Amino acid sequence: MSGGGSIANDGEAAAAGGGGGRGEVTFTVVMSCLTAGAGGLLLGYDIGVTGGLTQMESFLQAFFPEVLRKMSSAKQDAYCIFDSQVLNAFVSSFYLSTMVASLVAGHLTKTLGRRNSLLIAGVLFFAGTLLNLAAVNISMLIIGRILLGVAVGFSSLAAPVYLAEISPARWRGAFTSSIGLFANFGFLMADMINYRATTMARWGWRLSLGAGIVPALIVIVGAASIPDTPNSLALRGRLDEARDSLRRIRGAGVAAADVDAELKDIVRAAEEDRRYESGALRRLLRREYRPHLVMAVLISVFYEMTGGVVVGIFTPLLFYTVGFTSQKAILGSIITDVVSISSVAVAAVVVDRRGRRTLFMVGGAVLILCQVAMAWIFGAELSTDGGRAMPRGYAVAVVALVCMYAAGLCVSWIPLSSVVTSEIFPLEVRSAALGLGGAISSALTFMQSQSFLEMLCSFKYGAFAYYAGWLVMMTAFVAAFLPETKGVPIESMGAVWAQHWYWKALCQAGTGQAGRWAGMMRWESGFAARVHAVRRWPSNLHHDGHAFVSTLSFDLSVGAEPTINPRSPHPPPDDRLIPLNYYL
Template structure:
């Protein structure tokens, strides 16, 4: 115990001299973060595959025959377009995964805290493999839903452990860029699923849906195998008492032996809170109120952008506005490409422009698109939902959805994952990320469960509904979210102590004097008067 204490003392001295940590991007840290980010493939593949499979006639005939009959009637002009996919059993198939992920998130935090981040990622892959196998072999709806539950457990593990892993491994000046690699993999997973659906729907014999569901084993296998070769993060190793191993990992990921200052600060960050033993209760303390608010509100708002509703049901939605089956699947492929391209914009700009500017610009873009899409669909279908839509009109709606997806993909998509993963102090980080994942899964479950009934009852007004939430979240970011660009993860407390609203909740006992240089640098960078 003497070495860590000495290192912590040394860290305080180095900090007083204003020395910065090594922050270059080494090949080793790039490779480890890339492998960890591939866990996003399982999340993205599921988002993309669900809507495509539920638009395949063979799948509907076998498991949801009443929905198939309604869809055929509407296709022949004998019913309204808005309600043809309204089935609680069908939405239960989609949303059961997110309910399982919600439940899993409450115990995954304990696994990540006691066993480390990499074994949590391994658990994600194994659970997703089992779920993929069960879904591909499904004979009835019960098997489908049990398979979805196993997939949900995997997503719960991945959603908690991977963002923390990336934020803890990345150099602080590149944390945003490397963390958004997870969102990039999610978009690649969505795009891959859309391609698979497009090909599987054309397979004769009606078994293409089994291929779509079974190929989820591919991204699951990648993260399962990859996690076996990853090191755990220095923060996780220190918190579990493996100090020398943490030093070795830190030297390797930073590409230098000069890591004592960063190592010392990591040790201090793990010991300063007084050995927190009840993180699920301690997170409720006043000093953690700002982080808890963000852990709840950021994922809450992210799901109420309406993006998952559109990505879940993109083929169904495009069918609803009058595109044929193949055309609707191809339109989903196009939106997937836009999603990937726009994520690269976020990767290139997040550590230069900062989080707040991207949040604000993306929110304004999404709001405008939601209003125009709702108006266009309302003009064409009205409240009854009867009729068909001209091809040129449908193309305009698809184009606007692409613009909307782009706005999400460089703002709320990646930043909704990045910001919660980087703002928590080490002592409550797994529990707080568990709260964030639980809120995200609960909201995703609610939106997935409610989207088709809401489309049926609210018609084109559904887009105005989501637009209202986009307006609210954009105003929230402008007023309450501090900028976290370039702040070392173990010194993140400074952003709350310098914020006009949140500073009233953060006590000086967090070590204000020890972070004086970082706080002054942050104030200068943000244009805040230094007193």
């Protein structure tokens, strides 16, 4: 059996917890998903503006004059120009506060609602931007950065959950990956403002920091105008509002009976969620949830160790290190942003057609090639002491490699880390897994942003070889252990784990969602039969009001591969999982 199984489903509608209902894309769905995706603007703008600020003369003159003196020194080691603990603290304080915020954002997102959490994120980002704009010392800068980090901590958790609950299963990958697209628009916006601000002698840095008001207002206005998800409202017991939200999402042409029927399924899911409200972290440690625990930890670790966040923050510094002026370094970063946006757009189109694993593998190969090539160029041309200038041809090659690296990252780990983690976890451990992954991700980002400039000064070109080693490891892990989830309704995700060549052994022992699916698909070696694992979907999900059934069909002979039947010949008797002998 292959590493990544798949499930076919007719109509491809997300059921409870997955949103999407009938799978139709209405105007409200599009606008709501775009607004939630715009939460990525906050992260993208802050990362983009930070990279430009840290080599902007007016900013360094005001707050970090010692770095400016090193930039002017002809004898300075090129690897160590920006090695400053205070500068590192300015950059990393944002990620430390993001980590702390992610520990409480999960609970508040559930109690306050997904939309309200996005609104809070916009307001906090607005406040942090105003404080940075008016800063007269480093303390004000860092307090402002802390507010910005809390804002991103909220938006980074609320936005993927909102998108997963409201987008149709058929297009869930595309809508969820819009977070990465908006993050790259944030990069581009920040770099274009930095490009202009670099030419302003005294107050250019205030323009760069103050322009963060724009993405904050976009999120505030957008969040105030969209409905909260029916799932979130039902979870808080606000059923009338959940019905109104569902009617608005489905459009005026949907019959009231269909809306009520779908709401009933959502309420059932909300009751199931409350059943698992406490003890989720302890539950995640149980044997049958080992696959989910491993993914919660390793996807977060691997995403951070691609080096993507570091390159996103320090791209202008990297280009300055190889010999470009401050303004040309930012221009190179703008070129990288354009490549990134194009790549994320390609990923959004392809992810629900080619699948998650394919993009991970292609992206991984590109990333490994780029990191190895950069290690070779830096080692050959800057050597270990950073004392000689890099020839212009090699400097241009570094820009091209960073662009290739950005393309590989933006078709793989940047969009897919959000897509996969928002869909693979079962209801009973979803909140714990997402919270754990968010905390790990924020902690690693903080550590890297605090230490990368020092690591570059110490490791020299070996820093790129270090990330190349991580990329080899994570690409091999994806190939062997990550199942394919393309087009699978969220509540059926347990079957993906139950048929995976490695994880099925752990799932079979469980009583959770994956364990229930695995129990239906066990067989004795050598016994040949055709078995269907069946779930009946709510009748309102089909346009003519009739139920439809998604099935998995297996030839249970030794060595047989799974085959897919798109529809069962007749519906099961009720909405529960059906025993195997019902179809034998």
